Amino acid sequence: MLIRAKAITIWVIHVYQRFAPIRIRNQCRFEPSCSSYMIQAIEKYGVVKGVFRGIQRLRRCNMANGGYDYL
Secondary structure: OHHHHHHHHHHHHHHHHHHOOHHHHOOOOEEOOHHHHHHHHHHHHOHHHHHHHHHHHHHHHOOOOOEEOOO
């Protein structure tokens, strides 16, 4: 059941990466992008903790300072 949740969550993020407007996708100031970061976090920590870490990253995303922010 958790493997399906993980796969579905990552699939939803891939759909976002493919179909979200370029203006929204290019606003991320960090490397890797926020959506890629969330996929990495989900793969490393699991769905619940990974999504939580991804949301924390999204909250920091539009701040003035950017840069590298790897897991």
